[in-house]
Amino acid sequence: MCGIIGYLGKEEAIPILIDGLKTLEYRGYDSAGFAVVGKSNFVIEKSVGKVALLEEKAAKFKKNGFNTGIAHTRWATHGKVTELNTHPHSDCSNNIHIVHNGIIENYKELKEKLIKDNHKFVSETDTEVVAHLIEKAMKDGGIQLEDAVRLALKEIRGTYGLIAVDTRNPDKLIAARNFSPLILGIGKNEFIIASDAAPILKFTKDVVYIQDGEIIEITSGGYRISTIDNDTINRTPQYLDWDTSTAQKDTFSHFMIKEISEEPDAVRNSLRGRLSVEDGEAVLGGLKGAEKNIGRIKRLHIAACGTAYLAGKVGEYMLEEYAGVPVKVDFASEVRYRKPIFNENDIFLAISQSGETADTLASLYEAKEKNILTLGIVNVVGSTISRETDAGIYQHVGPEISVASTKTFVSQVAIMALLTIYIGRKKDMSMVMGRRISSELLKIPELMEKVLSQAQIIKKFAKVYSSYDNFFYIGRKYNYPIALEGALKIKEVAYVHAEGYASGELKHGPIALIDKGFPSIVIAPQDSVYEKTLSGIEEIKARGGKVFAIATEGDGEIAKLADSVFYIPKTLEMLTPLLSIIPLHLFAYYVAVARGCDVDKPRNLAKSVTVE
Ligand code: AGP
Secondary structure (H helix, E strand, O other): OOEEEEEEOOOOHHHHHHHHHHHOHHHOOOEEEEEEEOOOOEEEEEEEOOHHHHHHHHOOOOOOOOOEEEEEEEOOOOOOOOOOOOOOEEOOOOOEEEEEEOOEOOHHHHHHHHHHOOOOOOOOOOOHHHHHHHHHHHHHHOOOHHHHHHHHHHHOOEOEEEEEEEOOOOOOEEEEEEEOOOEEEEOOOOEEEEOOOOOOOOOOOEEEEOOOOEEEEEEOOEEEEEEOOOOEEOOOOEEOOOOHHHHHOOOOOOHHHHHHHOHHHHHHHHHOOOEEOOOOEEOOHHHOOOHHHHHOOOEEEEEEOHHHHHHHHHHHHHHHHHHOOOEEEEEHHHHOOOOOOOOOOEEEEEEEOOOOOHHHHHHHHHHHHOOOEEEEEEOOOOOHHHHHOOEEEEOOOOOOOOOOOOHHHHHHHHHHHHHHHHHHOOOOOOHHHHHHHHHHHHHHHHHHHHHHOOHHHHHHHHHHHOOOOEEEEEEOHHHHHHHHHHHHHHHHHHOOEEEEEEHHHHHHOHHHHOOOOOOEEEEEOOOOOHHHHHHHHHHHHHOOOOEEEEEEOOOOOHHHHOOEEEEEOOOOHHHOHHHHHHHHHHHHHHHHHHOOOOOOOOOOOOOOOOOO
16 A cells, blocks of 8 residues: 655655655555645655655755645555656646555546647556646636646546645645545644554644545645535544554554455455456456467466465366366475476466565476466565566555465455456356356455454454364365465464364364364355265264354354354355455464464564575
8 A cells, every 4th residue: 555645834844754654664665755845946756665765865955945745655556666656746737746545447548538638648657647637627727726636536436545736836735535544633733644644643643534535625724624526524633642553553453453354455456447247257457468378278377375375276266167277276385396297378377465485486487487378466566476477467455564464365365266257258157157256256345344343253262262272274175275274374373283174184084183172163154065064063073072163144053063153144155265264364363362472473484485
């Protein structure tokens, strides 16, 4: 996620903006910039890399009377990581400058219209379109900045938290919000507005939260909140008694629980603009140019590590069942030491949230040497794997701070479902089936929120089970990789021994371990293998093992067998992993907290394993 800040007051804006950007660094970014405006001139500075580099460039502007300004840390979504793509973005006249957090979904069509209207663009970003729309509205209508922003916002579709400044009027900032957070800090004759509370708290704890669909005009005389249709909104400021680190985690105790709570939005952001339910198609712009090869696919080789590997395992079931494509999923660290067989029309897919995992990168190079098409599913824009693959799909879920992958996992699974539709519809998948999967997929974030609303139930289970030192995680078919992911998560963050197993395998040896001190978590939704899973639970119970089951809402049977049950909503079998994983992520988190572990930075682990 990008970070945005605006300042208007009596102090020099540059040091305030730089300091504020530093408090937003935790959000992850790849470049930063600012625009400051004084009575007679303005300055824009940008830098790729750390805020410290921008600070060095700013050092020459000590006392210059720039008392108004905007600044931005960029987490690239559209366009490479370059200075030209760094915010602020400007109009043709270089008077209007804006910083933006969010995604403008219809920017391509707007950009084409503006270019036809002789607007000149310098960046590849979606954001720059907004600056030109504002310029056009001011020029065509001879209107003020705030009214031009209103008109511009009525033309765009997408999400934004944005701040605009006009060099011809240094005593004004206009900001607007739609889905991307925006908070106003109210100081003594000074105002600071930002994408979260961290940069504000150094100034003031009196804040006003801007809501979706609202615009705020800020001048040295005060501020006014209104709707896009210019109806005034009166909102009482509130006192935010937080310190900076709390602000970064919002009200959450750890980044991991914050990121679990973001899982529905992670799926929304990964799906945004990529499903055409009417046609039953997935729209994956990042695969442009590769679609012919993909249409001829004979086999998909997936290589990844850890949680990313398990997202690939879920995708294996999806693609084989619904796209009729044979899939081979490997630990990337194994691919490079085996002699993988890549045939003509085979395709290689690397899944990596960081895009820097050494083993995954090495396996990618193996595939490139064999000249097969290489694709990536990556979160970090501009990362090595995203640059080295022939085509790819960005996850768009913003930075994941906690070492444990949670929101990036559900994003990867959702993208595997998109890929299943995308490939399936080039094979034998009917439009009806494409429509069915797409419409169910769009309902998933809401169902995930319903699961999250029951988090306290999991917290209670965690208290009961947190003293155990061994767990089985059992699943079958689509939920076998989920069993593996649940086991990995609790190992990682709670240092508890846990084995993920295919439920049909228990009787071939592992069941010898079962006793009352070795509980099993069984993922048992009412799916095509439900009866088989029930008999697996009976096998465990017959040997005195405790069972904590994840079951489908309304299932009256399972409670007669399991010791504890957590219910998830019904959905398509191929999409249950997006729901069944949530209680397991929560369980790992609450057990880790109960055991006093360093949840966000578990011992021995790194967020991105860039060594082999
Ligand atoms: C998962 O919780 C771990 N953080 C780890 O297994 C991770 O998934 C793995 O290292 C792969 O990382 P990547 O997605 O950045 O390639």
